[in-house]
Amino acid sequence: xxxxxxxxxxxxxxxxxxxxxxxxxxxxxxxxxxxxxxxxxxxxxxxxxxxxxxxxxxxxxxxxxxxxxxxxxxxxxxxxxxxxxxxxxxxxxxxxxxxxxxxxxxxxxxxxxxxxxxxxxxxxxxxxxxxxxxxxxxxxxxxxxxxxxxxxxxxxxxxxxxxxxxxxxxxxxxxxxxxxxxxxxxxxxxxxxxxxxxxxxxxxxxxxxxxxxxxxxxxxxxxxxxxxxxxxxxxxxxxxxxxxxxxxxxxxxxxxxxxxxxxxxxxxxxxxxxxxxxxxxxxxxxxxxxxxxxxxxxxxxxxxxxxxxxxxxxxxxxxxxxxxxxxxxxxxxxxxxxxxxxxxxxxxxxxxxxxxxxxxxxxxxxxxxxx
Numbered sequence: 001x002x003x004x005x006x007x008x009x010x011x012x013x014x015x016x017x018x019x020x021x022x023x024x025x026x027x028x029x030x031x032x033x034x035x036x037x038x039x040x041x042x043x044x045x046x047x048x049x050x051x052x053x054x055x056x057x058x059x060x061x062x063x064x065x066x067x068x069x070x071x072x073x074x075x076x077x078x079x080x081x082x083x084x085x086x087x088x089x090x091x092x093x094x095x096x097x098x099x100x101x102x103x104x105x106x107x108x109x110x111x112x113x114x115x116x117x118x119x120x121x122x123x124x125x126x127x128x129x130x131x132x133x134x135x136x137x138x139x140x141x142x143x144x145x146x147x148x149x150x151x152x153x154x155x156x157x158x159x160x161x162x163x164x165x166x167x168x169x170x171x172x173x174x175x176x177x178x179x180x181x182x183x184x185x186x187x188x189x190x191x192x193x194x195x196x197x198x199x200x201x202x203x204x205x206x207x208x209x210x211x212x213x214x215x216x217x218x219x220x221x222x223x224x225x226x227x228x229x230x231x232x233x234x235x236x237x238x239x240x241x242x243x244x245x246x247x248x249x250x251x252x253x254x255x256x257x258x259x260x261x262x263x264x265x266x267x268x269x270x271x272x273x274x275x276x277x278x279x280x281x282x283x284x285x286x287x288x289x290x291x292x293x294x295x296x297x298x299x300x301x302x303x304x305x306x307x308x309x310x311x312x313x314x315x316x317x318x319x320x321x322x323x324x325x326x327x328x329x330x331x332x333x334x335x336x337x338x339x340x341x342x343x344x345x346x347x348x349x350x351x352x353x354x355x356x357x358x359x360x361x362x363x364x365x366x367x368x369x370x371x
Contacts, residue, residue, distance in 0.1 A: 048181025059185035077123035085153040093218030097294040138183035145176030166208035199247035206243035244275040264314035298353040
């Protein structure tokens with residue numbers, strides 16, 4: 001229900017709503033930040049740290065916490081910033097889901113939009129304070145990620161309004177975050193984390209086109225030129241199919257010539273049936289069915305995180321087989337922790353996001369008669 005003020009009739013006494021207390025505002029502020037996405041950035045950053053350990057470096061808890069704090073602050077900053085600058089598009093969205101169309105907190109008037117913008121500025125300053133203590137390669141990755149994340153929706157660049165949002169998100173999440181973890185753990189830069197996540201990079205890119213596919217109507221109405229608006233839904237669905245196929249094909253040269261561990265490729269390849277299922281669903285129009293629209297974007301996001309988790313599992317298996325990891329080195333036993341938490345949350349989310357069954361015809365007739 002909208003919380004916009006209603007017009008006042010002549011002679012009508014209108015009660016002024018009391019100011020929101022901190023206790024009533026805090027839950028809405030948390031929801032506004034969409035914390036459910038933070039597990040994904042945790043996986044990506046920790047995978048970067050694990051990649052450094054696999055290559056022979058010894059991570060420390062201090063550098064790990066430093067990198068993770070930065071990654072989470074940047075991730076949250078992006079959400080609060082997006083909610084503010086995307087308010088017009090979110091308001092125009094006729095069919096939001098639990099994963100697209102924003103958190104709906106600002107759309108429903110539960111919090112002043114300026115609070116969202118102010119929160120994003122606070123998180124931006126925290127990120128800036130954390131960067132100088134990083135090694136030089138980490139600083140470069142952090143600054144690139146911070147700039148891209150802020151200007152994803154913020155003017156003057158507004159990258160997601162110019163057909164560059166999908167690549168921006170992919171670069172920050174699947175590029176900068178694991179590189180920050182690797183750089184803080186090793187003090188150096190390397191292409192190794194990127195090679196581990198090359199399939200996930202492509203899948204993340206096409207996943208963002210699917211997220212924007214569900215926001216197509218609202219974005220088109222307000223002139224937000226995402227790739228879906230620029231290219232059209234049909235082209236994006238074809239692009240999604242090609243991207244999914246290419247991501248798994250690249251596993252072959254990855255293992256043969258680019259140094260991707262075999263177990264990483266094997267674990268990632270196990271997720272291919274989910275990719276094929278999503279491609280088929282989109283060609284059948286599942287994204288336009290109100291009963292399955294939420295399921296489409298949920299599985300698009302889940303598939304992306306599963307590929308990252310699979311690469312992570314494969315790296316751990318390869319590392320223990322090679323002796324790169326050991327249960328007595330003081331840190332390897334902590335590396336699977338994000339995976340355990342991810343698995344627990346994933347099961348809950350799958351149960352929560354099951355497609356809604358079609359209403360029985362008899363029930364629909366009863367509703368019509370009683371309306």
